[in-house]
Amino acid sequence: MFVTLTNRVSKRVKRMSWKTITLFIAAMGVFMAPGSALAANWSIHYPRPIDENDQRHDYPLTLLKLALSKTGVRYTLTPSERILLQGKSIRQLKENREINILWVMTDTQREKELLPIRIPIHKGLIGWRVFLINQSLEDRFEKVTDFQSLTKLTPLQGAEWPDTKILQSNGFNVLTVTDFPEAFSRLALRQGDFFPRAVSEVLDELNYSSLDPDIVLEKDLVIHYPTAMYYFVNRANPTMARLIETGLRRALEDGSFDNIFISHHREALLKVDIGNRKVFHIDNPLLPPGTPLDDKALWFDPEKHTPNVNDD
Template sequence: MRNLKLSGNKKWLAVITILLMVSQSVQAALWTITYPRPLEDNDLRAEYPIALLTLALEKTGVKYQLRASERILLQGKALRQLKENREVNVVWSMTDAQREKELLPVRIPIAKGLIGWRVFLTTKSQLGVFSRIDSLSALVKKTPVQGEEWPDTKILQANGFNVFTVPEYPEAFDILATGRASFFPRSVIEIQHELASDEISPDIVAEPRLSLYYPSAMYFFVNRGNPTLARLIQTGLERAIEDGSFDALFESTHQETLESLGLSKRKVFRLENPSLPKLTPIEDERLWHIPAQLQNQQP
């Protein structure tokens, strides 16, 4: 009987040893994280999310390889591929209820809500028209252009806009340049890169005095079958928030742009966002950047 008991103990020791080895191998494993390749290698709109994702992964201490997908993936295609667990395993995108149903969000707004702060691309011939707009009711009479699958489209429609929709992002600039839409609302963290592009008509310019704001968040999303990766990214982001490195990266990336757009002097029209998921962490003030004229309003 004693020999049998000893044999059993040895078996348990073997099991424990195997479990420890598995645990150690998981810690030592190389995480290969693939994000959508942007339109251009120097796309400034992608630089910040990639830098923030890198920061988050560094905070976790895991070994990782961060790489772009083999081919260029625009947002709609990237989200579909992520849902099907193909080509990419992380995408950053503006959230809505449908996306959170199909994908797994890391609910930390990576742009601190600035994805919902919109200034306008328009044409030189339209500038005089926009200079006379002083109310939301007047702005609603103008036609914005947006992507068919973008959450912004639903937000604008819910607030009374007749939105001209396009299947792919580059087409929006053609619609604007040919006068089929009056303006193209762009996030304050996107517009300057777009204006600097040689791909758009020289007739397209930034409207200087108006803006829209709606509460929204851009998240990192992963496939719903990959909660471990979601927890890893969330842990890293939370650590970066706690030690101040999240805010330092955000400010070093965006502060100059925000000042150059003259946001504090712009007339702001606030819109409702009926698509904002209930679990959006609105109450956590650390996660939002609210410009001065909206300081007394919730993001």
């Protein structure tokens, strides 16, 4: 935990390495009384995105600010000094270096290494996957009549993303990439048939100014698997986890969470229109046993409800 200390640092602490000081501060958070957590100035560091114009960070940051505002704490929210890809972000958070929070899709390994705040920030939309494709290959998707015919096409996914293993376990031959720019480049070059993207992400990505004009949204199909994107913190930092969870719970109770969720996702849900697509439901063998699937207030089912244009 990165907490600004107002006391004068002793000579002994001054001789500590930065890593030692960081771990010392994190350990302090475990023993802080609830009242002292409110008095602290929380310095929260998250992974800097690849591109400063990457709008996929907008919603998680907005929701995090809402959660913190519900607790009354003072805080600063700052990106890491350098760009951190997903795999690196996870390793840095595990080691309590550079960042003290991130938001990624959950799986069993990540929940062993990090401390999850088990409130799905996109209400499960991260598991509803539509396809970005090269428009010159559109006829291949028109020939998909069943799931078996879909698995004959090659999806693109990140080498360290849980989605890769999920798709592979369901029969797909996945072409892996190192990052998003490579996935888009390969799609533009027709190396791979489709890039499955979450409903919660796809619209922002389609609006990238650098996106190749040949990359379009496939119009008829969607894959769904149960999963969640959570905020994660270091396992030695339960105080921060409890603080953020408290704020999220309060936002759910007063409706402000859902207001932000609908406001941010309305346009994408209307554009994707899952109710008029063929949905393939597949298994997620990486889903941790602690996933709160039975808490209906935490999930949004776009097959059953799509927000109206004027929904608030």
